Amino acid sequence: MGGRSQQSAIFIKHFDKVTLPSGDLQAICKYCSKAYKWQHGGGYGTLIRHIEKNHPVEIGISRSQSQIPTFSSQSGKESQLFKFSESDFRDETARFVAVEQLSFSFGDKLSFQNWLSSSANPAIRRIPRNTLKRTIHKLVATQKNELIKEFASLDNKVTLCSDIWSDHWQSCSYMGIICHWIDNAWNIQKRLLAYRCFNDPHTAQNISHLMFLILEEYGLTSKIFSISFDNASANTCSIDELIRMCQPSIGGKFFHIRCTCHILNLCVQDGFRSLETYIKPIRTAIHYPWTHPQVMKQWGRFCKANGMRAKRFARDVPTRWNSTYKLLLSTFEYKELLCGFFGQVVQSSSLYLFSNQWNICTIICEIRQSGPRPDSGLLRQTALEVLTRSARSDSPRRVGRKRISGDNGAAAAAAQGGGGGGVEEEERGGFA
Template sequence: MASKRKFSPLWNHFDSTEPKKAKCNYCSKILTLSSSSIGTLSRHMKKVHPTVNITPKRLESIDESEENSNQNAQAATTSSTISVVTTTTSSGTIPTVTTANIISATKGKVAATTVKDYIVVKKPLPLIRTQQLDEQLIKMIAKGYHAFRLVEEKEFQKFVDMLNPSYKLPTRKTLSESLLPKLYNRTIESMKKEVGGGSATAVCITTDGWRSVTNDDYIGITAHFIDPETHILRTVMIGCLQFNESHTMINISEFLKEKFREWCIDQKICAIVSDNASNILGAVRIGGWRSISCFAHTINLVVKDSLEIIADTVIKVKNVVEFFNRSLPAQRKLKEIQEQMHLAPLKLKQDVCTRWNSTYDMLNRFLKIKEALIASIAIMRAELALTPNDWMIIEKSLPILSIFYEVSNEVSAENYVSASKYIVLCKLMYVQIQKFSNETVETIKGLVSFFKTELMHRFGDIEKNMLLREATILDPRFKKSGFRDIRNVEAAAADLKLKIGRIVLSDERPLQPAEPVEPTPGCSKVSSLWEQFDEEVARQVPENPVAAGIVEFDKYMNEPQINRHCDPLLWWKERKAIYPRLHSHMLKRLNITATSVPCERVFSKAGLHLTIEERA
């Protein structure tokens, strides 16, 4: 079997898992091998994967090269003669080499050879190199959301041929039915080993539901964990699957459990972050997981409700923006006036009803080109002009809205720690809103009052959330300074001391009573000399993990806070040996994300490419 496995090209499509078993690289099916193992593999490929070419491309290239050589030899009907012509100049006689093509008299078989025919030789690529290029091609298509028809584009084919004439692009069918499934299965297996059976100590989940333009329902799940070696926050999408069942709490809970078991992370879930949908929150509660509401989604609800207070002004702004977006003469007039005023030619922005940030962008841009807009509206559509009171509302509401705009952008990233900012940002939002308490304009006063009420209603008890307050304390950028109420800090510190005191490190053993050490003959004087010192050191070293945990925590809290722009995970990496118990608990808290935005990004990308035409 070794010789067959070594020389048969079929083994390029299978992995030998154990004696007399082989795993297909495309469908992951395990085949039991008989004495005629090659026949078993061949039948599977022809029946299940008929589009996969079993013959190595290297051999195909050699055959094609030989065939092309024979055809060129038969079709060659020209010969070249070389003549030397001497040219006399002032510096002497210079020989010049010229070539003359003598066309064969064979009728109907006239062909001209060029220098390229003799110099450019398409050497066949090694099989490994071809596989590497195929894999990189499918990665480019998958990550860039390109269509498979890219390989059929003539200009792209010419581009690839110019880069490497020896590389033959795979067909569209080979990409979709062979290369993509093979890479997908290999990637999934690699990620499962890393997340489920690998380095992930604790996993935070973000999940959300989505309905496509074709009314198909999907559920997305992303996993977040900290690599304990590199201390980098990792994100892995473990599922974006069609969900055809009724979206009840029980069904969603069972779906999540099944996916967690599949990835072997059902015992590693530290929190699930989602929006405020009642069915998802109920599913998390049924599953027995800890739940955190999406920070960005909650802020979006607060600000969208607040915009109702200035709705009249916002509607007028929308009408102006829609007019300029529909009318080309109006756009040209606005640009012309901006140039006359020596202003940067900025276009108006249209808001989107589902994202309040877009409303802020619309108002902000509207105010930036105020003078040019006033002049353009007066010329094109005077009835759309805003009143002085409308302009004042825009000017005074933007600084207030900018607080929430900045917070939304701050917590929406997935590549750095965000859960520890949850409590801190709530504190900062409330402090900033307080600065606008002396506003005299009635509309703005109502806006400020609304924000105060909503912040207290939605985030008033946020410091009592066990996961978030522990994440805040364990972030060396914030610690206790992120809290408004010192009592919450004290309660969180007491809980943390108890938890880290129960952590038993891998290199620790239960304490055993020490046996008296008999002094070495002749060393009694030395032993008595160090006796007092050894006793003092023994009193300082904690005798049990609880005491050691308290010492670690107190020492950590007494260290100075680091700069807000520093990476807290890098700080913990450098002090892993100093605070081993705190470090172990930190891996279960700083991996938590403050929002479910990472999962929603999957749907945003899918929405750009999943169209009715492609699904029909």
């Protein structure tokens, strides 16, 4: 309730300060004579809660203020009064902060208190960030214990899905484990078991050791049917370690389920190698303004001068097989503007964009719209199809100040069966 000066005023008004023969201080309530141990410089939280809970009328809070009529109730009764509970409010605020990924200081903001106390309940107070953090940890521990009890009574097996990744700055690594199972009512369930910092070397022994510790916490070491992992060699080797420690069913024959998305991405990236000559200049040019603040300002002014809104394009992330398609798709509306910007404003020879590059990218997106092609042979055929169609429909021509030549012409010639060796060598020797 309020700041320290306001709490001190409440203490002086509603409590008597008494010095015991031993020299200790006590605060005695003026209304019920309840005594509390107190010392100079100490907090007023316990004393304030006593007054608010037992003598709300004396401090100007009506006993009926915390009871708000509701339209319906979980019990089905037509008329039921809702009684405000500070602990429930704190728990629900903690859940809200966790779900919405807000900072722990969210509940300690003055605007937060003003909003709720003026529109919901005058008894609502700010929640200090350390209190909110402890509440979140308490809720996590409670749900974890409930999950452990549920797993203990589970008769069937569970499947796990795990991944290890590093943050954007490569400073920290993390391991996430998700569990899927069918409960006794034949409903599929999914829970996040762990989201742990994993800064040890990503060796098979370290991966299997951390996973085994997490499985032991939940009592699942003997109930694992399969684990979905990507194709990293350390992950594959860690599965052998886990098979030895967990002794799964059928001798672990189906214990390692390889991640389909990871395999699909490997196939897609493999197929894109033949198209890298056309995609890389666009990818580099798109990324350039966002790493140079001055160029980004020039891009904004250039778009405004041409009656367009400055757009931040989708990023091409190598670990997401569909990100290249989304990047190209987001640039089509701005292709003329991008060519003009890098040709007239930036004027860097390494960032020139050409019209037949966009035409080839249009063909790529048209092929992609027919659906993903996870097979490496089909992707190789797709790459050749793109190069062949672009070579038939486009001839090298000048855009801005530079002419298409070199690798672009060699790739197109190879696709037609003529000179050059890049694509033909890929076709004969296969993809890596």
